[in-house]
Amino acid sequence: MTEPDIWVVVLAGGVGSRFWPLSTPRRPKQLLPLVTDQPLLVDAVNRLRPMAPASQTLILTNASLVRAIGEVLPDIPQENLVAEPKPSGTAAALAWAALRIRERAGDTAVMISVHADWAVRDSDGFRRTLSAAARASARHESLLTVGVVPSRPDPGFGYIQPDGEVETGVRRVARFIEKPDRARAEQMCRDGYLWNSGIFVWRVGDFILELRAHTPEIAPALEAHHDDVRAFFNAVKPISVDVGVLERSSRVMVMAGDFGWDDVGTWGALRRVRVGDALGNAMSGHAHAVDARGNVVHAEESEVVLYGVSDLVVVVRDGLVLVTTIDRSSDLKTLVEALPETVRDRG
Numbered sequence: 001m002t003e004p005d006i007w008v009v010v011l012a013g014g015v016g017s018r019f020w021p022l023s024t025p026r027r028p029k030q031l032l033p034l035v036t037d038q039p040l041l042v043d044a045v046n047r048l049r050p051m052a053p054a055s056q057t058l059i060l061t062n063a064s065l066v067r068a069i070g071e072v073l074p075d076i077p078q079e080n081l082v083a084e085p086k087p088s089g090t091a092a093a094l095a096w097a098a099l100r101i102r103e104r105a106g107d108t109a110v111m112i113s114v115h116a117d118w119a120v121r122d123s124d125g126f127r128r129t130l131s132a133a134a135r136a137s138a139r140h141e142s143l144l145t146v147g148v149v150p151s152r153p154d155p156g157f158g159y160i161q162p163d164g165e166v167e168t169g170v171r172r173v174a175r176f177i178e179k180p181d182r183a184r185a186e187q188m189c190r191d192g193y194l195w196n197s198g199i200f201v202w203r204v205g206d207f208i209l210e211l212r213a214h215t216p217e218i219a220p221a222l223e224a225h226h227d228d229v230r231a232f233f234n235a236v237k238p239i240s241v242d243v244g245v246l247e248r249s250s251r252v253m254v255m256a257g258d259f260g261w262d263d264v265g266t267w268g269a270l271r272r273v274r275v276g277d278a279l280g281n282a283m284s285g286h287a288h289a290v291d292a293r294g295n296v297v298h299a300e301e302s303e304v305v306l307y308g309v310s311d312l313v314v315v316v317r318d319g320l321v322l323v324t325t326i327d328r329s330s331d332l333k334t335l336v337e338a339l340p341e342t343v344r345d346r347g
Helices: 040-048 063-072 089-105 123-140 182-190 204-214 219-224 229-235 241-246 267-273 328-338
Strands: 006-011 057-062 081-084 110-115 118-120 143-148 159-167 170-177 194-203 252-257 261-263 282-290 296-307 312-317 320-325
Touching: 006 040, 006 089, 040 057, 040 063, 040 110, 040 118, 040 123, 057 063, 057 089, 063 081, 081 089, 081 229, 089 110, 089 204, 089 219, 089 229, 089 241, 110 123, 110 204, 118 267, 123 143, 123 194, 123 252, 143 159, 143 204, 143 241, 159 182, 159 194, 159 252, 170 241, 194 204, 194 252, 194 261, 204 219, 204 241, 219 229, 261 267, 267 296, 267 312, 267 328, 320 328
Parallel strands: 006 057, 006 110, 057 081, 143 252, 282 296, 296 312
Antiparallel strands: 110 194, 118 261, 143 194, 159 170, 170 252, 312 320
16 A cells, blocks of 8 residues: 555644733734744644645634744745634534645545644654554545543543454544543543544545535535635534544544643643653743742743742733642633733733
8 A cells, every 4th residue: 555645734723811821812822832942833833744744734723823823834835824714613624624635635635633732742653653543544444533542530631432443553433522520531541541632634535525424514515615715614513523523423443642642721731741840840931949849930021939839830921920820720711701801911
């Protein structure tokens, strides 16, 4: 079997309100250097450059971010920066990307879909897994997802229950489980469930066929508006690809991946993905910690000194200081909505 023609699709929309006050509509999470000294989006694209050239890399984002993304990724062709006219869910976004890839490369091109806001510790292992997934998806004409081997019972993630083995390392999917409570997450980890990472691999022709068969929220627009982005997104009904396609299709398979994957979803997540000091403090900028453990600090201008405290998040930007705990950092949307507009919209 010949090697598949691989195309990369990176989902890079949204603002990331849980990274307030650093993340704003003008400077959203995916354009911030939260894990390395490069923006998350640049990290995501660079991670996959050995698998697909810039000409075969599509970035799906908000119309307001196209210019900024073009500046941080100047080698990505302008026509590959896809501006969604309005948020319509991941099923519509990936359907539009599949149509564009099929138009340029045919039904058998393999599309690898990732998100811009991840951390991956083992990039080589990540690419090896995706290469194997690309070959398996073509071989079995399947919709394949890479389920991450859990490193902890995290109730913030969805889970996948693997079913019968199709070949070594490739199994059918019994079901997808939305975010469970902690006790159930602990049990699922013991039972061999995988994290639903949102890594998808499939031939574009197979994906479009499954959309037509199972996703009435999207299917009519595939033919009626396949060459008009605004009309397409106006015609579809918002739905996630998990609910709209994967939970309805019988052609879904899963491969396990173990490459140090994590979702950079909150300030607290940076304690796991950034390189910390000897006491587990993840600090960026002008920060000093004495007898302090497990804190996250981001200081852009002013200096921050921590003494004798643990599990705090401290963010300093443009004279505004946020102090919260690691646990409460996952609920910043509630905080932002309660703030006066003059504070909330700074930046």
